[in-house]
Amino acid sequence: TWHESLFPVNGVVDAFDRLRVPKRLNLWIGDHAAPEGAGLLGAAPGAPDPVLDEAYAWLDHHLKGERNGVEEWDEVCGQVMFTYVTEPVTDPVTGRPTGARRIVAPAVRESRPTWRDATVGHELLGLTGEGAGGTDGRLVAAGEDGATTGWRRTFLAGVDTEATAMGEPLRTGQAEWKGDPKTYDTRKIDRRHALAWTTAPLVPADGGPVGRRVRGVPRLRLTVRSTVSAAGLIAHLFDVAEDDTARIVTHAPLNAYDLTPDRDTTVTWRLQAAWYDVPAGHRLMLVVDSKDPLYGDASVTWTQTGLGSPPEAASFLELPLG
Known part of the structure; x- marks a missing residue:
């Protein structure tokens, strides 16, 4: 995640750049475990979950040999911070705004062939x-x-x-x-x-x-x-x-x-x-x-x-x- 409090992103990118095997780096908005946490806990079974869905697709391709499009993926894909569209959350009883917001359109994601291609x-x-x-x-x-x-x-x-x-x-x-x-x-x-x-x-x-x-x-x-x-x-x-x-x-x-x-x-x-x-x-x-x-x-x-x-x-x- 971009705002990691445990494993800062620069160290992850540096390690990723040194890998000489098929690889994929997904970068998400938030902090440690925020993107994958709900899916790993089964909070919304059956709902679309790009974080885990893409991880499972990667394993299906590289471990099971499935031709599922993973072979066409770029090496790097990142969410652009805070480009989602949100709306206020209202209390279901009073109808008043709670001060929180919820996402109604997801953040933009951009793919690049390599990490270096992100910076032009x-x-x-x-x-x-x-x-x-x-x-x-x-x-x-x-x-x-x-x-x-x-x-x-x-x-x-x-x-x-x-x-x-x-x-x-x-x-x-x-x-x-x-x-x-x-x-x-x-x-x-x-x-x-x-x-x-x-x-x-x-x-x-x-x-x-x-x-x-x-x-x-x-x-x-x-x-x-x-x-x-x-x-x-x-x-x-x-x-x-x-x-x-x-x-x-x-x-x-x-x-x-x-x-x-x-x-x-x-x-x-x-x-x-x-x-x-x-x-x-x-x-x-x-x-x-x-x-x-x-x-x-x-x-x-x-x-x-x-x-x-x-x-x-x-x-x-x-x-x-x-």
């Missing part, structure tokens, strides 16, 4: 240095007007913020799978303990409804400076609507050790893979803080972490596009 290009976004008084920096075309280098911003480390990978392992992903992904209010992310950068509203090149088609593994480079010898960094990438509410696209942690206090160290890390359509008019927001309940971290509470972009090592977010 990259967009390099530079990080600008605005941020005085808690305002956010910008994500812009790398190198735009020189605004993406020569800056440093700081925050107080060791304190969690509203920017988290998930509300609760497994349960948040179960809700995603059922059509009710977690909503974040980006205004509540405490900028004393996090730094944020945001794009302008995304304009699609083809005039269609999708501002960006994220397909693959984003990459982030930052220059870090700490008042101590270790720093924890958690990067979160959000899809932000016009009302400043957001859904999470992807995230990833990095612990930097053996730092020389008050000296710059440039670090690069991969965020977890994502297939996500950002609607036209929405913005992408990158938030970097120092703690997340999902991870252990190297952060030291109330120390100061600085992030910067020196000219010789400009900070960037590399988006994979499909």
Whole structure:
């Protein structure tokens, strides 16, 4: 699953790429066991279940020799996150909305001959240095007007913020799978303990409804400076609507050790893979803080972490596009 809390998708993809046998990778919305759980428990016997139906078809073909179309499958098939159509759930007694939603049209699935075929290009976004008084920096075309280098911003480390990978392992992903992904209010992310950068509203090149088609593994480079010898960094990438509410696209942690206090160290890390359509008019927001309940971290509470972009090592977010 895209938002795995136990076996992150990048490790699964890396292992899958090394296999030299007939293989198939299905990637689903949600968290560990959310897609297959109901079917394995027999919750809806006889109902269509693409997760288990495709697994059984694969076994029928490769173990029993059945000619059932599996031999024509591409190696990779992924659901595009949150492209399902949902409607509010109402209480059967009162008729009032319960606050939950249910899926009335399934999420889009895309097949690719190999994992590498999912990504057809990259967009390099530079990080600008605005941020005085808690305002956010910008994500812009790398190198735009020189605004993406020569800056440093700081925050107080060791304190969690509203920017988290998930509300609760497994349960948040179960809700995603059922059509009710977690909503974040980006205004509540405490900028004393996090730094944020945001794009302008995304304009699609083809005039269609999708501002960006994220397909693959984003990459982030930052220059870090700490008042101590270790720093924890958690990067979160959000899809932000016009009302400043957001859904999470992807995230990833990095612990930097053996730092020389008050000296710059440039670090690069991969965020977890994502297939996500950002609607036209929405913005992408990158938030970097120092703690997340999902991870252990190297952060030291109330120390100061600085992030910067020196000219010789400009900070960037590399988006994979499909």
